Amino acid sequence: MADGRVYSLAIIAVVAVCTILLRAFPFLVFGGRKEMPKTVQYLGAMLPAAIMAVLVVYCLRGVDFSAASRFVPSLTAGLLVAGLHLWKKNILLSISLGTICYMVLVQLVFATG
Amino acid sequence: METVENKKGYLGFAFRQSVPVMLGYLFLGIAFGLLLQDAGYSFWWAFLSSVVIYAGSMQFVLVSLLTGGASLFYAAVMTLFINGRHIFYGFSFVEKYKKMGAACPYMIFSLTDETYSLLCSVKVPEGMKEEKVFFWISLLDHCYWVIGSVLGALVGSGIGFDSTGIDFSMTALFIVIVVEQWQEQKSHFAALLGAVCGVSWLLILGPDRFILPALCSCVIVLLAVQGRGKGLMLEKRGTA
Numbered sequence: 001m002a003d004g005r006v007y008s009l010a011i012i013a014v015v016a017v018c019t020i021l022l023r024a025f026p027f028l029v030f031g032g033r034k035e036m037p038k039t040v041q042y043l044g045a046m047l048p049a050a051i052m053a054v055l056v057v058y059c060l061r062g063v064d065f066s067a068a069s070r071f072v073p074s075l076t077a078g079l080l081v082a083g084l085h086l087w088k089k090n091i092l093l094s095i096s097l098g099t100i101c102y103m104v105l106v107q108l109v110f111a112t113g
Numbered sequence: 114m115e116t117v118e119n120k121k122g123y124l125g126f127a128f129r130q131s132v133p134v135m136l137g138y139l140f141l142g143i144a145f146g147l148l149l150q151d152a153g154y155s156f157w158w159a160f161l162s163s164v165v166i167y168a169g170s171m172q173f174v175l176v177s178l179l180t181g182g183a184s185l186f187y188a189a190v191m192t193l194f195i196n197g198r199h200i201f202y203g204f205s206f207v208e209k210y211k212k213m214g215a216a217c218p219y220m221i222f223s224l225t226d227e228t229y230s231l232l233c234s235v236k237v238p239e240g241m242k243e244e245k246v247f248f249w250i251s252l253l254d255h256c257y258w259v260i261g262s263v264l265g266a267l268v269g270s271g272i273g274f275d276s277t278g279i280d281f282s283m284t285a286l287f288i289v290i291v292v293e294q295w296q297e298q299k300s301h302f303a304a305l306l307g308a309v310c311g312v313s314w315l316l317i318l319g320p321d322r323f324i325l326p327a328l329c330s331c332v333i334v335l336l337a338v339q340g341r342g343k344g345l346m347l348e349k350r351g352t353a
Contacts (some may be wrong), residue, residue: 007182008158014185015175016165018192019199024221026203027210036204042339043332044201046303049294050331051194052287053307054324055170059284061320074284081285085292092140098285099144103278 069110077102123241127249130235134227135257138169142261143268144282145172150269151276152180159266163259168225170290171195172262173283187325194328202229213244223251225258302338307331 021028026036036044060078064070081098088094146159166172174195178188202224203210210220228251235250237243269276295304310330314323 008154008179010185011175011178011183011188012158012162012166014188015168015171015178015192016162018189019166019168019171019196020222022193022196022199023203023224025200026207027221036201039336039339040200043335044198046335047332048198049291049298049301049303050307050310050335051197051328052291052294053304054311054327054331055174055195055287056284056291057308057311057315057327058324059287061315061323073278074281077281078284078288081288082292085289086296091289092136094289095144095282095285096140098288099279099282102281102285103276106278107275 069106073102073105073110076105123245123249124253126238126241127246127253130246131231131250131253131257134231134254137227138254138257139261139264141169141282141286142258142263143265144279145169145176146262146265146267147269147276147279148173148176148265148283149262150266151279152176154179154266156263156266156270159262160259163262164255167223167255167258168196168199169227169258170283170286173286176280181321190325194325198226199224202226205229205233209244209247213248216244216248220248220251223255225254228254303331303335306334310334 056078060074062070063074077098080101081094084097085091085094142163145163146156149159149162150156162172162175166175171192174191175188177183178191183191203221206220206224210217213220231250231254232247235246237246291304295301298304307327310327311323314327314330317323318326
């Protein structure tokens, strides 16, 4: 486990350092200049939406249409989250009900073994 | 001169302002703690990563990095992609934070999505120093996140709670963000591009290796269409 611990610490350190560098970026690189290059502004406006969509695909990468238990829970709960959020616009409500719905489905309805 | 009374006043005001973030951070923090605990890490790990990383979505991804045995390089690239948006937050506060002296590095470090939007919207009452209000709000938000994640890890190690499926809270969080961005932005090109790139690379490379090519191809396509058709440039609804 010693190796595992060092590895985990290293991963956490890398993620922490990269995050801090990103947050400090305007201070380090642009040192007070208020305007960023056009291309950076453009990517800043466009990229987040693309990245979040990729991350949703990433979360649902385990979906497999060969068995109901491998796609019904996540797709049902996912649609519930999206629908609830369009309707109520309450982040906590959408996430908590969606997660509870998923947990009930995988633990009780589609329980395996 | 700073009096005790004075300090309490700041803390109280900052607390009242930060209640919405508190609810969100406690909830998501607990989900993160549970998830990390589920992956075999005790609450110290939740504490450590929430103190030093302090980035919600990225910490959820961190759990899959750790369990999947990702390389350090892969972890760095994923962080740059997922937290890349943070480079835009500091610009609003460059002038202000530079004047904050010793607190400045902490203010920069603690600038999360939620803290950023809170600081942008907070109205500092007359007679209060904006910098101090900002500092207390940032510190409180950080505390909520750490407390939530440690609570989650402790609850997860407790008896009788089957947390199978709690990992869906990450999926739910990302879906919520997509829905919000979808409603906020006139052009849905970027979101659709992300979905198409994601699914295509998933089908080509399979679930373990698709995410970096998908993210890179999003950047390449966006750069390729830059300036082509002003309609693609995103304008936020409601703002000029």
